[in-house]
Structures are given as C-alpha cells and as structure tokens.
Amino acid sequence: MSAETKELLDKAIGVVCTQAKLDPKSSVAIDDMQARPSLPLQSPEAREGAERAQRLLPVAKDLVITALHQLQTDYGFQNQPKFNQRMRQAIARVNSVSRVRPDMESRDNASVYLSRPHVITFGTIFLAGLRSDEGMLSVLAHELTHIADGDNDGLRLLVAAVGNKASDLTGLDIHGQRAEEISCDLIGAMVVRTYIVTTPGYESITRRLARSIQHNCVELDEGDEDHLSPRNTIRALLALNPALVRELLNDRFE
Numbered sequence: 249m250s251a252e253t254k255e256l257l258d259k260a261i262g263v264v265c266t267q268a269k270l271d272p273k274s275s276v277a278i279d280d281m282q283a284r285p286s287l288p289l290q291s292p293e294a295r296e297g298a299e300r301a302q303r304l305l306p307v308a309k310d311l312v313i314t315a316l317h318q319l320q321t322d323y324g325f326q327n328q329p330k331f332n333q334r335m336r337q338a339i340a341r342v343n344s345v346s347r348v349r350p351d352m353e354s355r356d357n358a359s360v361y362l363s364r365p366h367v368i369t370f371g372t373i374f375l376a377g378l379r380s381d382e383g384m385l386s387v388l389a390h391e392l393t394h395i396a397d398g399d400n401d402g403l404r405l406l407v408a409a410v411g412n413k414a415s416d417l418t419g420l421d422i423h424g425q426r427a428e429e430i431s432c433d434l435i436g437a438m439v440v441r442t443y444i445v446t447t448p449g450y451e452s453i454t455r456r457l458a459r460s461i462q463h464n465c466v467e468l469d470e471g472d473e474d475h476l477s478p479r480n481t482i483r484a485l486l487a488l489n490p491a492l493v494r495e496l497l498n499d500r501f502e
C-alpha cells in the first residue's frame with residue numbers, strides 16, 4: 249500500500265469509529281457486548297433484534313448471492329465450470345436458510361451449525377447490540393457466507409484468493425480460517441453498501457456505511473488463531489475495498 253492509501257485508510261477507520269460514538273443506532277462494539285450480562289429471550293431489545301433479523305433475512309440472502317457473483321468476477325473465477333458448479337451449490341445452501349433462532353446462551357455470537365444449515369443461531373446480546381438494519385445485515389450476510397461455503401469449503405478457492413490479497417495489502421497473516429472470516433466480513437460490507445444504494449434515506453451515507461463494520465471498534469483489541477483482531481479486521485476489510493474507503497470519507501457513492 250502506498251503512504252497515501254494508508255493515510256486515507258486510517259482516516260476512514262477514524263470516521264467509522266467516530267460514528268460509533270455519534271450515531272444513536274450504531275452497533276455496540278464486540279468487547280462491550282462481551283462484557284454485558286446475558287439477555288433473556290423475552291427482553292424488548294432481544295425481541296426487537298430478532299424481528300429485525302428475521303425481517304431482513306430474505307434481503308440478506310438475495311444480496312449475498314449478488315455479492316458472491318460480484319466477487320467471482322472480481323477475482324477472475326467467472327469462466328471456470330468447476331467453480332460455477334460449486335457456486336450453484338453455495339447459492340442453493342444460501343437459499344435454503346429460513347430462520348433466525350434467538351438464543352440466550354450464544355450471548356454475543358452468531359453461528360451456524362452445519363448439521364442444521366437452515367437456521368442461523370443468534371445470541372440475544374448480539375441481536376440487541378446491532379441496532380440498525382445495516383448492522384444486522386452485515387452480520388446476517390457474514391453467517392450466510394459461512395453457509396454458502398458449507399461443510400465442504402466449496403468456496404475455498406475464492407476464500408483463499410481474498411485472504412491472499414488481504415495478506416499482501418496489510419502484511420497480516422490472513423490464511424486458513426482467518427481468510428474465511430474476512431471473506432464473510434467483506435461480503436457483509438458489500439451487502440450493506442448495495443442495501444443503502446437501493447434504500448435511500450435521510451441519514452448520511454457515511455453513517456449508514458459505518459454500521460457495516462463498526463462493531464469492530466473495540467477498546468480491547470484481541471484476535472485468535474481463527475480471527476484477526478477486530479481492529480485489524482477493519483483494516484483488512486478497507487484495504488480490500490478502497491471504494492468503501494473513499495465513500496466513507498466523501499459521504500457519497502461513486
């Protein structure tokens with residue numbers, strides 16, 4: 249990355265995490281969610297979040313499929329019969345998801361059990377912490393991308409290509425499961441962008457775009473073998489998506 253690109257990227261991170269403080273519908277940061285007590289299923293915030301997630305699920309499915317096709321083209325896999333076959337299976341898996349299941353025990357996580365691929369299990373703290381349609385869509389899209397990849401890692405070529413590019417751009421080690429996680433986040437950000445383009449409103453574009461990644465604006469920045477740290481996740485996502493950097497900074501779509 250050039251010094252100029254890096255400077256713009258740092259500014260964009262600043263914008264995302266400033267919006268996290270200013271926006272009344274901003275997504276709660278992951279470390280903040282982790283520190284909260286468990287939230288009963290029947291609490292108003294959890295119920296509101298569960299309704300939001302279920303309402304947005306059909307939109308998320310459509311937009312994930314669009315984003316997968318976009319990435320297939322962007323990463324040069326468009327004319328490969330074997331990849332096309334895997335894409336068809338991935339899309340069928342996404343289309344078969346029918347339900348979000350709120351779960352108190354899952355706390356600040358969302359997950360997919362590949363033995364029950366029609367259901368996304370969503371912790372109540374997470375449901376309550378994603379306070380906007382944009383924030384919720386980004387996480388739904390993330391989980392749907394895991395489902396698309398499936399238990400046979402059907403999208404492994406694409407996932408590896410995204411991880412390699414992110415590693416090259418940032419100097420971070422983004423391979424294996426980390427590559428899958430960043431691919432899921434990248435699709436999340438792409439889905440939210442398309443959603444905003446198609447649902448214009450009075451809120452600023454910057455504010456709405458920021459919601460797709462701002463749950464990563466943590467104070468306590470810890471990763472593990474399978475996940476980049478949240479702040480490195482923002483960095484890698486923006487490095488992969490320079491148009492998003494410009495759009496966040498300019499408050500308009502290109």
Ligand SMILES: [Zn+2]
Nearest residue numbers: 390394429432
């Ligand atoms: Zn994940």
